[in-house]
Amino acid sequence: MYGVALKPQLLRSLLREYIPDEKHSFRNSLDVSHAVSAVKTHHLLWEWAPSSTDQKLSDGWKSAVDAWVNRVSALASSSMPDKSWAGICLLGLTSQECSSERFLASYSEWFNKILSHMQPPSDSHFVRVASCASMSDLFTRLGGFPNAKKDGNSQASKLIQPVLKLLNEDSSDAFWEEAISLLCTLTNVFPASVSRHYDSNMNLSGELYSRIGLQRKMYSLKCYISSWLDHRILATTTLEAIGGLWFSTRKLELHPAIRSLIGSIVGMTALQVTLRVSTLLSFVPVSSGSWHSSSSWSSNASKYDASAQSHHTSADVTSKDSVSCCKNSHLDDHQDNV
Known part of the structure; x- marks a missing residue:
């Protein structure tokens, strides 16, 4: 399945069979897992092809990835919790697997889509957990681009307060594990964004310290x-x-x-x-x-x-x-x- 001609076909097949549109619902929760596995195994979002590849094949692959991104973005914006959860999870996957050009052109839009689920009125518990995990994936990838450091610090600084507020609201271990992992990612990749909030969240410090130790x-x-x-x-x-x-x-x-x-x-x-x-x-x-x-x-x-x-x-x-x-x-x- 590594041929450039076959990857767009497989990606479109995944969209038809496993990723529903706004009019249809998920048949099975394992559909998302199957799609994630196929995308990672066959690198369906890379959009890389040898220079000798026919331009029509490259354009077909780009068109298939465009369709994937549009479908995933629509799911992430859905008001239905199951579709919203799936869209956020797949946005995290897309930020990891897509080409560098597409990531740099789209990460700001993806960031805002995920951030909207971490601000009041907050979504369901499992949507918040998925949002933290996908944000961590996005900023991990963003940290690999030196030219994006300034914008990355700016975007990361918008995320600290919503995460700290959610830590006050949600005491479940699953959410705290993902939220702390996200804060650790921001601390390592964009430390300047975290340092601005040193003195503004004293009430969370003891709980945060103990949870980190527990983790x-x-x-x-x-x-x-x-x-x-x-x-x-x-x-x-x-x-x-x-x-x-x-x-x-x-x-x-x-x-x-x-x-x-x-x-x-x-x-x-x-x-x-x-x-x-x-x-x-x-x-x-x-x-x-x-x-x-x-x-x-x-x-x-x-x-x-x-x-x-x-x-x-x-x-x-x-x-x-x-x-x-x-x-x-x-x-x-x-x-x-x-």
């Missing part, structure tokens, strides 16, 4: 469990691969040096496994090791629950500390990933 603990728990599982999968896969290599070559006629190399690899692997198992058995009682493995989930979950119960009793901090914590949280997460 970091959730992320740390996910990283711990993921790294624990990845380590064991890697060890098992390595052992099986080297064992399979030795077994499959033991009856082959190989050069003595190659056979010696394979033997050395098998020997080092066996030594590593022996050291690992003997260390655990010698220094960690079997009962304690079993208890540790089985209780790691519950112990970390208990810490998380304790943090959740205490986040409302956090001491007051300044708004500058809240934004600084947000920035540090984002940097720490990148360090954890590394």
Whole structure:
């Protein structure tokens, strides 16, 4: 599906079958998920083609993307919550996947469409969550264009107050997670827009600080469990691969040096496994090791629950500390990933 001639056809097919117009409703909530997956997999919004491509094919692709953008914009402006939610989600996708030329020409319009759902009268809960997520996608892409820094700071400064007001109104974890992620994105990409609001939101600072801390603990728990599982999968896969290599070559006629190399690899692997198992058995009682493995989930979950119960009793901090914590949280997460 990577041919320039096929991508416009697939994009138009998605519009017909999965993205309804103003007169029709969604048949299934999975329609949006299917459309998102297809657009990302086949890069249907890139509008890039080799210089040797027929101009008619390029124009056809541009026309298909125009139809996509118009349909998505109409959905985002709909008064029906389900269509509005879908349009906002797809605007976030479009801001990530479209060509640089189209993004620079349209991001201001998309920004205003999403912002309208974050200002009073505010929309439903899931529309607000989608708005924060799509705004984060838009500003992440915008931060990659140095020539748009000035306008990006101007646009981002319009967003801080609506987000802080919504944080006062909506206390759900889903919204706070997306809103804090959006504030962290703005802090990293357009810090000047956030610094203007240091002294104007003292009442939110303690709650914001505690929620950010809670979010970091959730992320740390996910990283711990993921790294624990990845380590064991890697060890098992390595052992099986080297064992399979030795077994499959033991009856082959190989050069003595190659056979010696394979033997050395098998020997080092066996030594590593022996050291690992003997260390655990010698220094960690079997009962304690079993208890540790089985209780790691519950112990970390208990810490998380304790943090959740205490986040409302956090001491007051300044708004500058809240934004600084947000920035540090984002940097720490990148360090954890590394």
